[in-house]
Amino acid sequence: MNHIISIHDLNRNQIDRLLTRAGAIMAEYAGREPLKGKILGLLFFEPSTRTRMSFESAMLRLGGSCMNLGGVEVSSMAKGETLADTIRVVSGYADAIVLRHPKVGAARLASEFSDIPILNGGDGAGQHPSQTLIDLYTIRHSMPLDHIDVGLLGDLMYGRTTHSLAYALTHYHACIHTISPKGLGLPDSIRDNLCELGAEVIEHDSVEEIIKDLDVLYVTRLQRERFPDPAKFYDVSSSYRITPSLLADAKDHLAVLHPLPRVDEIDPAVDKLPCARYFQQARNGVPVRMAMLTEVMG
Amino acid sequence: MNHIISIHDLNRNQIDRLLTRAGAIMAEYAGREPLKGKILGLLFFEPSTRTRMSFESAMLRLGGSCMNLGGVEVSSMAKGETLADTIRVVSGYADAIVLRHPKVGAARLASEFSDIPILNGGDGAGQHPSQTLIDLYTIRHSMPLDHIDVGLLGDLMYGRTTHSLAYALTHYHACIHTISPKGLGLPDSIRDNLCELGAEVIEHDSVEEIIKDLDVLYVTRLQRERFPDPAKFYDVSSSYRITPSLLADAKDHLAVLHPLPRVDEIDPAVDKLPCARYFQQARNGVPVRMAMLTEVMG
Amino acid sequence: MNHIISIHDLNRNQIDRLLTRAGAIMAEYAGREPLKGKILGLLFFEPSTRTRMSFESAMLRLGGSCMNLGGVEVSSMAKGETLADTIRVVSGYADAIVLRHPKVGAARLASEFSDIPILNGGDGAGQHPSQTLIDLYTIRHSMPLDHIDVGLLGDLMYGRTTHSLAYALTHYHACIHTISPKGLGLPDSIRDNLCELGAEVIEHDSVEEIIKDLDVLYVTRLQRERFPDPAKFYDVSSSYRITPSLLADAKDHLAVLHPLPRVDEIDPAVDKLPCARYFQQARNGVPVRMAMLTEVMG
Structure with a gap:
């Protein structure tokens, strides 16, 4: 599995496998750091507490690190950069990206310009797998x-x-x-x-x-x-x-x-x-x- | 000691113990990581440089990690969530919370809904232990x-x-x-x-x-x-x-x-x-x- | 080398050495953590995506940690603190500072009040080494x-x-x-x-x-x-x-x-x-x- 964009992309087997893995993961990785050295980029162009913080917590619990874009208002999006360019650049800084964006289809678009996995953290009225x-x-x-x-x-x-x-x-x-x-x-x-x-x-x-x-x-x-x-x-x-x-x-x-x-x-x-x-x-x-x-x- | 909400909650012995520990802590933990794997959630609903950054620095120096709420304007508080609900949720993501809030009594309230320690980082005209x-x-x-x-x-x-x-x-x-x-x-x-x-x-x-x-x-x-x-x-x-x-x-x-x-x-x-x-x-x-x-x- | 404020401060040898080191650094430090335990303070008083995130990524790749000031609007600068005071305080929390500031000369000024290295991340129409x-x-x-x-x-x-x-x-x-x-x-x-x-x-x-x-x-x-x-x-x-x-x-x-x-x-x-x-x-x-x-x- 590379990107996770929509629940429609996952068949029953893949869903069941993820749920089973989630059930065992706390015990499986206790005291281990399977994602040590990896960086998760959090690109949130819309408000979020739960989604962003629980992704951050999950990454930290796995021994990895997180990096926040810091809000559209303080970023280069404010200077008119396209999402495609932002993704191309950030995919050179991180090992995976969680994207939340107000526009339907943003995560799918992002996945087309990214060398690293995109996880859809909600795209407008679209998906939130x-x-x-x-x-x-x-x-x-x-x-x-x-x-x-x-x-x-x-x-x-x-x-x-x-x-x-x-x-x-x-x-x-x-x-x-x-x-x-x-x-x-x-x-x-x-x-x-x-x-x-x-x-x-x-x-x-x-x-x-x-x-x-x-x-x-x-x-x-x-x-x-x-x-x-x-x-x-x-x-x-x-x-x-x-x-x-x-x-x-x-x-x-x-x-x-x-x-x-x-x-x-x-x-x-x-x-x-x-x-x-x-x-x-x-x-x-x-x-x-x-x-x-x-x-x-x- | 569980939560640290008010200086009134600490007797002289407890204060002296904390001050003595602070004096020795840099040497005591040099090269060690006593809070490795732990996450500190920083919930700042009011401006702060010193308090937030020095809590972050302290946590990092102890080998732990930090996670910022990111300002009320980008959080679910803006959607009308109560502080109690925010605390209940975030206490599932972190191992301790530092809370700064404009309302007197916010930290005490938070401690009643939290499974994890609350450290009061200033509640309005109230306390800042x-x-x-x-x-x-x-x-x-x-x-x-x-x-x-x-x-x-x-x-x-x-x-x-x-x-x-x-x-x-x-x-x-x-x-x-x-x-x-x-x-x-x-x-x-x-x-x-x-x-x-x-x-x-x-x-x-x-x-x-x-x-x-x-x-x-x-x-x-x-x-x-x-x-x-x-x-x-x-x-x-x-x-x-x-x-x-x-x-x-x-x-x-x-x-x-x-x-x-x-x-x-x-x-x-x-x-x-x-x-x-x-x-x-x-x-x-x-x-x-x-x-x-x-x-x-x- | 202590601070890095302006490209004018670097002679050809120093530039060549940095470029050569950059070329080898990914291989040299793979799996090592040369800056483990160190904290990089990111003080960005102006919008930035690339500069901030790539400094963060660089620090994390070297095993270190990062700490963001969090925008001027949520900081003590909003209360009228001088840059000199902010730098004096933050230099007690971190091991190096990247500063981006709208005013020409801000990084040079900061370096005069800092005990730790200042890296200029852009000062207005000034430098961006x-x-x-x-x-x-x-x-x-x-x-x-x-x-x-x-x-x-x-x-x-x-x-x-x-x-x-x-x-x-x-x-x-x-x-x-x-x-x-x-x-x-x-x-x-x-x-x-x-x-x-x-x-x-x-x-x-x-x-x-x-x-x-x-x-x-x-x-x-x-x-x-x-x-x-x-x-x-x-x-x-x-x-x-x-x-x-x-x-x-x-x-x-x-x-x-x-x-x-x-x-x-x-x-x-x-x-x-x-x-x-x-x-x-x-x-x-x-x-x-x-x-x-x-x-x-x-």
């Missing part, structure tokens, strides 16, 4: 991945994490339940695609209606800016808020996930329930990204 | 800490470093001399508190009046924004400026300290006098913070 | 440095890289050909100086006129802000654009260099021609800066 691997890894920790019922909640029109996760789950014959505000539903083209790939996709009007059947509930942030009317946003977001009472009828093994940051989508009272897996999910960023880094540089 | 340890360490290098006369000069109303230092000096039965512009004096509640803890606190109208009795003169920055009238600021700040002539009558072993950055409070002509200890004080940040890091992670 | 060493190193990789014909293209009035390169080439008896828009020609004082130092300097009206005689063509960016009239900028910049057809009559061994970032000065179709050396030039930043770092810290 390491997040999807973390989601799968977190689910697999609680239950086998095959034939599960997964609820996707929130903005399913623009949410890249839910799209990628849904695609990846087709490898495992999942039944996907969508719950989203009017106008923010799963695009028809994606739904059709998922069905062709073997998933079942069922639309619901509310979480209440389906909560007791779910194995996984994947919550995402509703973005205020999608709603022209602030009052409307308030109404909608409160009816998409996850609370302990909503979860009362859920299965015992239900896993509630969220890619974070959360704002009001999940009541903090949920944090202490056994179903709350979103902080563990964030932490799983380290072993999963360690697995990815050793895959491309090891 | 590593600075106080550096101040004590710098004084102790020149004289025994017990029963000294310490002048605190400048804005004593809002200055967190002077408050913390004064509290710490009560363990050593100091006599504290305050010199501050009208309206920026030591708050009564703090003065009463210091007296209850065994310090003597004496107010003065000018440095000239007390300079010859001081063992330590601790100078702080007057902030222009505290003065509604710019002309007033100019008048006041010039009469609080430390010059060689002012220091002519001082004791031979007087130590002039300043937490830096300075603007006009100390005439650059003072820099070459033997009493000028503020650059050494800044450099002492490294051994003192090395001692703190090994205390919580070693 | 590591760039010049990289330029020479890149040329030397293709041809002997003595008695070559070098074309300097673009804004030669303000371009610090072309000035420094021209001065360095006087050691090698180069013939320097200048091609620049009206009003942006080489300052007379610099031309006279170069001639006194033994260079030949010839002015040309267009690249076409001289291209077939050149061994090296050094292209620089025209800055829009130098032209009061945008239409004028467009006219001029298009007649200074390097294209494959312009290069058709060039010598086989012609090397086209550019300090990057480029915007429109070089047609991307040139990138694949054998004369295009600008990406290799950028990558040469790592070995050349490794040589500089071992020179001052090794």
Whole structure:
């Protein structure tokens, strides 16, 4: 494996291998430094805490070093340099690059100009494959991945994490339940695609209606800016808020996930329930990204 | 010792142990890497040069690695995440966290949500315990800490470093001399508190009046924004400026300290006098913070 | 050698020694860590990608660590601290400093207040010695440095890289050909100086006129802000654009260099021609800066 650009590039075997490696990696490399002497270049042209810091942590845990571009505003991109030129130059300084960029397709473009592996850290509304691997890894920790019922909640029109996760789950014959505000539903083209790939996709009007059947509930942030009317946003977001009472009828093994940051989508009272897996999910960023880094540089 | 949040949490024994360890640490760890494989997360939600860089230097000198959050503007805090959530996540990526935050109490709050040690790097007008340890360490290098006369000069109303230092000096039965512009004096509640803890606190109208009795003169920055009238600021700040002539009558072993950055409070002509200890004080940040890091992670 | 502030401080022997060391350094230090335990402080008060990241990469490749100031806006400079004070403090935290600063003479000033080596990473319109060493190193990789014909293209009035390169080439008896828009020609004082130092300097009206005689063509960016009239900028910049057809009559061994970032000065179709050396030039930043770092810290 060279670049990791899209979850679509990975077949089930490759996904399973990465997840298995992630599960063993902390023990496997304890006290060793398999990436000692290697440099990871972090090129983040958009805000990020979790993705950047967990890639950094993963690289450091493997004995390697990191180098940050330092924000577009202090870089030569501000002087009008193309992404292709930046990548060509930085690929002479580092051994792999994690790229986050506001434009869809940026990571693929970057991979065409790079001598070293490119790991897509999110390209606009496009792909974010390491997040999807973390989601799968977190689910697999609680239950086998095959034939599960997964609820996707929130903005399913623009949410890249839910799209990628849904695609990846087709490898495992999942039944996907969508719950989203009017106008923010799963695009028809994606739904059709998922069905062709073997998933079942069922639309619901509310979480209440389906909560007791779910194995996984994947919550995402509703973005205020999608709603022209602030009052409307308030109404909608409160009816998409996850609370302990909503979860009362859920299965015992239900896993509630969220890619974070959360704002009001999940009541903090949920944090202490056994179903709350979103902080563990964030932490799983380290072993999963360690697995990815050793895959491309090891 | 787990977290280091406030100088109030440390008793005299603990302070003395940290200062003694700081004194020996460069020799003790020369060529060794006691924190190899450990990661220090630096979460700075406010400007800092000295605090951040000297914590970084201390961690690197101990063989560890550092990871910066990268400024609130590029982080998920900008998306509305709570400090509690940020801490929960980052504590899965690092082995200790240094937090600087504009709100009083932020570090204490953070410690309640963290699995790993929190070191307070300054919380608004609240605490900044590593600075106080550096101040004590710098004084102790020149004289025994017990029963000294310490002048605190400048804005004593809002200055967190002077408050913390004064509290710490009560363990050593100091006599504290305050010199501050009208309206920026030591708050009564703090003065009463210091007296209850065994310090003597004496107010003065000018440095000239007390300079010859001081063992330590601790100078702080007057902030222009505290003065509604710019002309007033100019008048006041010039009469609080430390010059060689002012220091002519001082004791031979007087130590002039300043937490830096300075603007006009100390005439650059003072820099070459033997009493000028503020650059050494800044450099002492490294051994003192090395001692703190090994205390919580070693 | 202690500080590296200006290319003028280096004689031909010192330059040759650094270039020779750079050529051998990757092999010489493979698997070794000659700067293990050392810290490089990166103080960049101006935007930079290439200079900062290649210094970081060089330091990491030598087994050392790096520490970034983090931008003037988040530092104590914003509180009014002088550069002298910042340098005095940071020189207590690191083992060498790379400084980039908008003011001419900043690096020289810094060296007067620093206990540790200062490497000038560019001071305004002043010096940028590591760039010049990289330029020479890149040329030397293709041809002997003595008695070559070098074309300097673009804004030669303000371009610090072309000035420094021209001065360095006087050691090698180069013939320097200048091609620049009206009003942006080489300052007379610099031309006279170069001639006194033994260079030949010839002015040309267009690249076409001289291209077939050149061994090296050094292209620089025209800055829009130098032209009061945008239409004028467009006219001029298009007649200074390097294209494959312009290069058709060039010598086989012609090397086209550019300090990057480029915007429109070089047609991307040139990138694949054998004369295009600008990406290799950028990558040469790592070995050349490794040589500089071992020179001052090794």
